[in-house]
Amino acid sequence: MTDSDNLDLSRRRLLGAVGAAGAAGLVAGAAGGAGISAALSDDTAGAGGAPALSTVGSTAVMFHGKHQAGITTPLQSRGHLVAFDLAPGAGRKEAAALLRRWSATAKVLMAGKAPAEDTGIALDAGPSSLTVTFGFGRTFFDRTGLASRRPAELDPLPAFSADALDPRRSEGDLWVQIGADDALVAFHALRAVQKDAGDAARVRWQMNGFNRSAGATAKPMTARNLMGQVDGTGNPKPTDPDFDRRIFVPAGGAQEWMAGGSYAVVRRIRMLLDDWEKLPLDRQEKVIGRRKSDGAPLTGGSETTELALDKLGPDGKPVIPDNAHSRISAPEQNGGAAMLRRPFSFHDGIGPDGTPDAGLLFVCWQADPLRGFVPVQRKLDRGDALSAFIRHEASGLFAVPGGPAEGEYVGQRLLEA
Amino acid sequence: MTDSDNLDLSRRRLLGAVGAAGAAGLVAGAAGGAGISAALSDDTAGAGGAPALSTVGSTAVMFHGKHQAGITTPLQSRGHLVAFDLAPGAGRKEAAALLRRWSATAKVLMAGKAPAEDTGIALDAGPSSLTVTFGFGRTFFDRTGLASRRPAELDPLPAFSADALDPRRSEGDLWVQIGADDALVAFHALRAVQKDAGDAARVRWQMNGFNRSAGATAKPMTARNLMGQVDGTGNPKPTDPDFDRRIFVPAGGAQEWMAGGSYAVVRRIRMLLDDWEKLPLDRQEKVIGRRKSDGAPLTGGSETTELALDKLGPDGKPVIPDNAHSRISAPEQNGGAAMLRRPFSFHDGIGPDGTPDAGLLFVCWQADPLRGFVPVQRKLDRGDALSAFIRHEASGLFAVPGGPAEGEYVGQRLLEA
Ligand code: HEM
Ligand code: HEM
Numbered sequence: 001m002t003d004s005d006n007l008d009l010s011r012r013r014l015l016g017a018v019g020a021a022g023a024a025g026l027v028a029g030a031a032g033g034a035g036i037s038a039a040l041s042d043d044t045a046g047a048g049g050a051p052a053l054s055t056v057g058s059t060a061v062m063f064h065g066k067h068q069a070g071i072t073t074p075l076q077s078r079g080h081l082v083a084f085d086l087a088p089g090a091g092r093k094e095a096a097a098l099l100r101r102w103s104a105t106a107k108v109l110m111a112g113k114a115p116a117e118d119t120g121i122a123l124d125a126g127p128s129s130l131t132v133t134f135g136f137g138r139t140f141f142d143r144t145g146l147a148s149r150r151p152a153e154l155d156p157l158p159a160f161s162a163d164a165l166d167p168r169r170s171e172g173d174l175w176v177q178i179g180a181d182d183a184l185v186a187f188h189a190l191r192a193v194q195k196d197a198g199d200a201a202r203v204r205w206q207m208n209g210f211n212r213s214a215g216a217t218a219k220p221m222t223a224r225n226l227m228g229q230v231d232g233t234g235n236p237k238p239t240d241p242d243f244d245r246r247i248f249v250p251a252g253g254a255q256e257w258m259a260g261g262s263y264a265v266v267r268r269i270r271m272l273l274d275d276w277e278k279l280p281l282d283r284q285e286k287v288i289g290r291r292k293s294d295g296a297p298l299t300g301g302s303e304t305t306e307l308a309l310d311k312l313g314p315d316g317k318p319v320i321p322d323n324a325h326s327r328i329s330a331p332e333q334n335g336g337a338a339m340l341r342r343p344f345s346f347h348d349g350i351g352p353d354g355t356p357d358a359g360l361l362f363v364c365w366q367a368d369p370l371r372g373f374v375p376v377q378r379k380l381d382r383g384d385a386l387s388a389f390i391r392h393e394a395s396g397l398f399a400v401p402g403g404p405a406e407g408e409y410v411g412q413r414l415l416e417a
Numbered sequence: 418m419t420d421s422d423n424l425d426l427s428r429r430r431l432l433g434a435v436g437a438a439g440a441a442g443l444v445a446g447a448a449g450g451a452g453i454s455a456a457l458s459d460d461t462a463g464a465g466g467a468p469a470l471s472t473v474g475s476t477a478v479m480f481h482g483k484h485q486a487g488i489t490t491p492l493q494s495r496g497h498l499v500a501f502d503l504a505p506g507a508g509r510k511e512a513a514a515l516l517r518r519w520s521a522t523a524k525v526l527m528a529g530k531a532p533a534e535d536t537g538i539a540l541d542a543g544p545s546s547l548t549v550t551f552g553f554g555r556t557f558f559d560r561t562g563l564a565s566r567r568p569a570e571l572d573p574l575p576a577f578s579a580d581a582l583d584p585r586r587s588e589g590d591l592w593v594q595i596g597a598d599d600a601l602v603a604f605h606a607l608r609a610v611q612k613d614a615g616d617a618a619r620v621r622w623q624m625n626g627f628n629r630s631a632g633a634t635a636k637p638m639t640a641r642n643l644m645g646q647v648d649g650t651g652n653p654k655p656t657d658p659d660f661d662r663r664i665f666v667p668a669g670g671a672q673e674w675m676a677g678g679s680y681a682v683v684r685r686i687r688m689l690l691d692d693w694e695k696l697p698l699d700r701q702e703k704v705i706g707r708r709k710s711d712g713a714p715l716t717g718g719s720e721t722t723e724l725a726l727d728k729l730g731p732d733g734k735p736v737i738p739d740n741a742h743s744r745i746s747a748p749e750q751n752g753g754a755a756m757l758r759r760p761f762s763f764h765d766g767i768g769p770d771g772t773p774d775a776g777l778l779f780v781c782w783q784a785d786p787l788r789g790f791v792p793v794q795r796k797l798d799r800g801d802a803l804s805a806f807i808r809h810e811a812s813g814l815f816a817v818p819g820g821p822a823e824g825e826y827v828g829q830r831l832l833e834a
């Protein structure tokens with residue numbers, strides 16, 4: 001069992017301060033290795049007599065564990081990213097109290113229960129794979145007198161030539177990632193997190209994202225992004241022997257409080273979809289180096305076949321072009337640099353320039369950004385064929401501590417040592 | 418069978434211009450009266466051995482029929498509303514060609530197939546209950562030389578005292594409502610509709626919305642909105658004897674081309690959630706006149722019990738206050754005025770004033786706005802306790818013609834008569 005495995009759950013949603021038990025009983029979700037688990041039970045027969053879908057709502061993710069939830073948890077269909085700055089005057093004490101409140105709220109909500117003085121937005125729904133993940137930005141440490149405990153990994157990312165970053169939507173003292181398979185469950189958690197912030201912290205920026213719905217495909221499949229590409233194939237798998245070492249901070253490092261944690265790089269990457277969609281299919285496929293239909297390498301095989309980077313076409317040129325995104329970002333081209341990409345798509349309507357304000361809320365996880373995101377993005381920035389069709393608009397780098405033990409709150413080892 | 422009943426579907430998603438069949442086989446969805454239907458089949462076993470969810474994606478809604486889809490279709494979890502204005506120089510001919518293109522696209526997409534030169538965004542996913550619904554705004558008729566065929570029902574809505582309408586996000590020559598149970602399927606349809614517009618029409622405004630995910634609750638339940646209220650209880654039911662007469666335009670009226678059609682009133686209603694959430698539960702419940710936990714009237718019973726509007730409390734005052742939203746909007750208080758409310762929630766992050774830019778994309782359907790939306794909103798505008806917590810920010814009124822017969826396109830009876 002990994003920490004983000006599904007937790008069987010069979011109980012009524014508690015109504016907390018709203019009073020009066022009213023909602024329908026939830027159903028135990030069978031643990032499913034692929035992140036989609038289904039359970040049918042007599043008391044969930046739909047009005048039409050057909051058995052109702054039940055596991056979208058009934059799946060719960062554990063709050064406690066070695067790592068925080070929301071890193072290896074299967075992609076959820078809704079996400080909110082929100083960054084906070086500590087309020088003027090708030091320091092270490094207020095921050096510790098805030099993380100304690102946030103942890104208590106996250107634990108209650110992830111179990112599908114309602115917090116005290118609940119808004120009621122998620123009543124009736126199950127936990128719906130909700131995860132709430134907390135991180136610290138570089139600026140957090142000075143403001144709380146904890147500069148000596150700031151990890152070197154939080155040093156600012158280098159500037160990239162194609163960056164068009166909006167500082168008001170970048171960085172922040174604190175970062176919260178919310179994911180759930182139901183939009184109301186996710187929004188409910190966002191409001192609860194904002195309320196908990198109280199006078200201690202103010203929202204700096206907030207972004208909304210989404211992925212495919214659970215059950216939209218007949219069987220679990222790799223995600224697609226808004227360019228229509230299969231996206232996520234090359235990701236390291238939790239079963240890889242070196243997965244933990246690459247994604248999670250080992251014990252015994254310079255900042256022991258980060259043991260079991262990970263660093264999140266967040267980039268709001270706008271897609272220039274009007275331009276992209278004008279590009280013919282064969283040129284779109286050369287930009288990535290993979291087929292659009294099924295994500296297989298242009299050198300043949302199926303989605304999981306390795307890229308044959310040396311293979312030449314009849315014209316004597318590499319079948320997967322030199323500037324193809326898959327070639328440039330491949331770990332074997334980057335000294336083994338690896339990251340776990342776990343993005344949400346975003347679509348905020350139409351931008352002031354009349355083009356879609358849509359793209360990728362790129363979130364990637366690694367034990368060290370200098371051996372994950374940075375070397376890969378340096379190369380992509382210089383030579384990626386995709387660059388003509390994307391724009392990095394905002395950036396954040398956050399230290400996400402390990403998961404809390406039973407009775408602990410997230411960040412306690414930083415804030416109370 | 419009503420027109421929006423589920424269509425059993427068992428076929429492979431066609432890849433259209435993307436070529437090469439690659440996606441997994443879809444599964445027949447069992448027709449389910451409650452809008453959620455489930456089917457499990459051997460070839461959908463998830464990687465973990467558990468049966469996969471399959472009907473979220475495999476449910477298809479019929480394009481042809483007496484009425485357009487998207488009116489009595491069960492609420493979908495994602496929605497896009499988009500209004501277009503005809504381009505300068507475009508007239509009746511271009512409009513007819515556009516509606517022909519749009520209809521062809523809607524039919525293909527709603528069946529879960531891919532159009533020519535597909536973006537690929539929805540590949541792998543099933544039709545996911547996609548609906549695409551088309552309407553005409555008041556300004557459409559002058560621009561196309563069809564003023565004599567403009568229904569009187571499209572006369573401008575009266576101004577309401579609390580209106581704070583943004584004209585740039587209101588009205589429009591043409592209106593398209595997209596709904597689907599998968600965010601990528603909905604976005605895919607939005608891009609296709611925008612592409613079809615070509616040189617004939619330009620986007621005037623575009624809004625995104627959502628509802629609860631299929632399967633988030635253990636059994637089908639009435640929706641909740643972002644104030645946490647059960648929302649939709651009082652809606653007329655398609656099985657009511659007078660449902661058709663109230664919601665759909667009868668044959669033999671002044672504008673025969675609208676037979677089988679309906680009028681959609683669209684309001685972007687911002688919720689002042691920071692204020693609302695500070696209100697104690699008992700006062701929140703008095704604002705509506707119903708319990709928040711389960712939507713039952715404050716006068717007792719369950720969600721479907723009638724409001725006992727005359728019942729007095731121990732203090733001699735009506736239990737459901739005089740300014741309660743449910744009292745003021747009840748059909749028996751409005752000469753039987755009835756509408757079918759079929760909204761999406763919206764959440765566009767944080768507004769410039771620092772409060773959540775969230776609320777209700779209120780869409781209601783009726784045979785005549787003067788016997789539906791208008792009288793009710795007149796009363797709500799004057800005396801609704803909810804008014805202190807909402808703001809009408811945009812408005813649209815659209816004539817949505819009947820569903821196309823086999824071989825016909827939407828609006829053909831208007832544009833080619
Ligand atoms: C909107 C921007 C981006 C899009 C649309 C995009 C799309 C893709 C696609 C379609 C693939 C191939 C399938 C897969 O292995 O997942 C891929 C692979 C990859 N991308 Fe991106 N990507 C984007 C940005 C980035 C960024 C900013 C980075 C990191 C700096 C990155 C790193 C990678 C890596 C490491 C791989 C896997 C390579 C391999 O293992 O073979 N991508 N990307
Ligand atoms: C954000 C704005 C609004 C919210 C949050 C809201 C919420 C509610 C709620 C919770 C109910 C009770 C449950 C139900 O019957 O569905 C209700 C009923 C109703 N509302 Fe609203 N509403 C809003 C705006 C409107 C508007 C603008 C209209 C029309 C002008 C309207 C017309 C109705 C009607 C007709 C009923 C049913 C009354 C009955 O049959 O008993 N509502 N609304």
